[in-house]
Amino acid sequence: MELDPKIPAGPIDQKWERYKFQLKLVNPANKRKFNILVVGSGLAGGSTAATLAELGYGVDCFCYQDSPRRAHSIAAQGGINASKNYQNDGDSDYRLFYDTIKGGDYRSREANVYRLAELSGNIIDQCVAQGVPFAREYGGLLANRSFGGAQVSRTFYARGQTGQQLLLGAYSALSRQIGLGNVKMHTRTEMLDLVVVDGRARGIVVRDMVTGEVRSWAGDAVILATGGYSNVFYLSTNAKGCNVTAAYRAHKRGAAFANPCYTQIHPTCIPVTGEHQSKLTLMSESLRNDGRIWVPRDADDERRPGAIPEEERDYYLERRYPAFGNLVPRDVASRAAKLVCDESRGVGDTGLGVYLDFKTAIGRLGEDAIREKYGNLFHMYEKITAENPYQSPMRIYPALHYTMGGLWVDYNLEATIGGLFVLGEANFSDHGANRLGASALMQGLADGYFIAPATVGDYLAREGANTITTESQGFKSTETEVNEKIKRLLNIKGERTPESFHRELGKIVWQHCGMGRNEAGLKQALEELPKLRDEFWKNLKVLPARNDQVNQTLEKAGRVADLLEFAEVMVADALNRTESCGGHFREESQTEEGEAMRDDENFAYVAAWEHAGVGEPPVLHKEQLAFEEVSLTQRSYK
Numbered sequence: 001m002e003l004d005p006k007i008p009a010g011p012i013d014q015k016w017e018r019y020k021f022q023l024k025l026v027n028p029a030n031k032r033k034f035n036i037l038v039v040g041s042g043l044a045g046g047s048t049a050a051t052l053a054e055l056g057y058g059v060d061c062f063c064y065q066d067s068p069r070r071a072h073s074i075a076a077q078g079g080i081n082a083s084k085n086y087q088n089d090g091d092s093d094y095r096l097f098y099d100t101i102k103g104g105d106y107r108s109r110e111a112n113v114y115r116l117a118e119l120s121g122n123i124i125d126q127c128v129a130q131g132v133p134f135a136r137e138y139g140g141l142l143a144n145r146s147f148g149g150a151q152v153s154r155t156f157y158a159r160g161q162t163g164q165q166l167l168l169g170a171y172s173a174l175s176r177q178i179g180l181g182n183v184k185m186h187t188r189t190e191m192l193d194l195v196v197v198d199g200r201a202r203g204i205v206v207r208d209m210v211t212g213e214v215r216s217w218a219g220d221a222v223i224l225a226t227g228g229y230s231n232v233f234y235l236s237t238n239a240k241g242c243n244v245t246a247a248y249r250a251h252k253r254g255a256a257f258a259n260p261c262y263t264q265i266h267p268t269c270i271p272v273t274g275e276h277q278s279k280l281t282l283m284s285e286s287l288r289n290d291g292r293i294w295v296p297r298d299a300d301d302e303r304r305p306g307a308i309p310e311e312e313r314d315y316y317l318e319r320r321y322p323a324f325g326n327l328v329p330r331d332v333a334s335r336a337a338k339l340v341c342d343e344s345r346g347v348g349d350t351g352l353g354v355y356l357d358f359k360t361a362i363g364r365l366g367e368d369a370i371r372e373k374y375g376n377l378f379h380m381y382e383k384i385t386a387e388n389p390y391q392s393p394m395r396i397y398p399a400l401h402y403t404m405g406g407l408w409v410d411y412n413l414e415a416t417i418g419g420l421f422v423l424g425e426a427n428f429s430d431h432g433a434n435r436l437g438a439s440a441l442m443q444g445l446a447d448g449y450f451i452a453p454a455t456v457g458d459y460l461a462r463e464g465a466n467t468i469t470t471e472s473q474g475f476k477s478t479e480t481e482v483n484e485k486i487k488r489l490l491n492i493k494g495e496r497t498p499e500s501f502h503r504e505l506g507k508i509v510w511q512h513c514g515m516g517r518n519e520a521g522l523k524q525a526l527e528e529l530p531k532l533r534d535e536f537w538k539n540l541k542v543l544p545a546r547n548d549q550v551n552q553t554l555e556k557a558g559r560v561a562d563l564l565e566f567a568e569v570m571v572a573d574a575l576n577r578t579e580s581c582g583g584h585f586r587e588e589s590q591t592e593e594g595e596a597m598r599d600d601e602n603f604a605y606v607a608a609w610e611h612a613g614v615g616e617p618p619v620l621h622k623e624q625l626a627f628e629e630v631s632l633t634q635r636s637y638k
Helices: 015-022 043-055 093-103 110-129 162-180 245-252 285-289 316-320 330-342 359-365 367-385 440-463 473-491 498-513 519-539 552-576
Strands: 035-039 058-062 183-186 189-197 200-208 214-218 221-224 263-269 292-296 354-357 394-403 420-422 605-610 619-624
Touching: 015 110, 035 043, 035 200, 043 058, 043 162, 043 183, 043 440, 058 189, 093 110, 110 162, 110 440, 162 183, 162 440, 189 214, 189 245, 189 473, 200 221, 200 473, 214 473, 221 245, 221 440, 245 420, 245 552, 263 285, 263 330, 285 367, 292 316, 292 330, 316 330, 330 354, 330 394, 359 367, 420 440, 473 552, 498 519, 498 552, 519 552, 552 605
Parallel strands: 035 058, 035 221, 058 183, 221 420
Antiparallel strands: 189 200, 200 214, 263 394, 292 354, 354 394, 605 619
């Protein structure tokens, strides 16, 4: 497997513009001859489907929800970064690039990250033109706020509903193209395999989630924009439907999976309350602008927060990181919260929580100002916990949120399978070992609105139309394999539900490959995971045992089967990387102060894993990272 990142030559601030000029174009009249398959309809998928159709291509877009408006992008709360420098506080494309590289602990590709920063301003202009209701200052200018890992205010927001509003903007553009007949939208349709013929992606196999029909679709290119894999941990901030199936099945067909151990723990989530929970709820990182995080100074202090005087409180982030305070990056804040809870200073019934306190901000700004900025978030918190955060502090604790790993892509966003393009969270490209807050929406829209439409066009111009139809042997054999797997799931007739296996999987992965990882635990996970996978295929129960109707248990079973296999790849990657970087914290590799300690001499590379068969160790390929614009230094937010 060859890993050619195809990074253009020249100064970093000129790479993308020069490269775009070199890309081949498709004649407007010829664009109608091509058809592109887009899997996923969130910010990345919806924006690229709309843009490609606007350019004149035929597009088939697939999603498993009943509407593109239900894509998980809708759940993003806090904002989207852009280097507009509206605050005149020293921001620039280069500073956004630098903060993102540093925030990712120097484990991302410089050229891709600079392009992301360079396009960020265009994204805001695009979304404003679509009518996205960003917050504005009194004079009408777009407002900005701060986020973790930056000392400038560059985050554009729509209260705590930024993802929803951005998705509605992309959805409006997509709906226009659907209405014009340029996009054919296939809802309640799940991709179950990628069709690869002669080393190129030629189409997909899908299941109609209403009728159970399995059928194939051929296309001139395939775009995956299917999100991340945090639900491998069972409890995460992701929607229950989020899964790894599309990406993992492409991986089994030959697409390298890069850096799967890079998973993000978000520091501000509502804590777990018991075994009954099936997911966790995110409280936006934007709350850290005005909320102060603290725990009691002494261990096992069970007093209510209002009874603990100021001198007996430990504002531990402000104490440990005076330069950034409560706005340190997510991985740093999460580990710090775990540390104080490990010292028996956590709060709440479980002891796994810290306070996020708005008393000081309310005293300074007034309750109305806080309500205007964060009202929907406060309302959501009160609905879930029955506690009023205007009167007492929120309780938060880290939880699985975003995944920085994903299918390996080059500068064109093309995977190791020709004609397969991967966008947004489904690829690995921009965030390194830790994503800065408010950068997920930025990447999804940069990929969808501006990058993929240019690079996919170049691929089509070079390769021409796909002449392989769904009647060919490649399609028929892939479709047969999908049907056989469905029958196998239905015919096990065991005693355990897919949900029970998923919950057990999550406990194994969280315990051994969560916030803290060590060699012994990772090796134990690699012993436990195959046993759980074997039991799954012997003792699974799917009811109803039929595939001619809506069958959510069958859908869940297929996704859990993929998560069980994928977990082994993720743990193998974590075991191989004997350094700490970003969200990947190997306990054997830390500084005297408990910070992540990188090993740049041996691990300044992208780990791209090749599938070698179920139960077989994956094969490691390396893309060495070159740093020409930034110096590799130990991250410090002190």
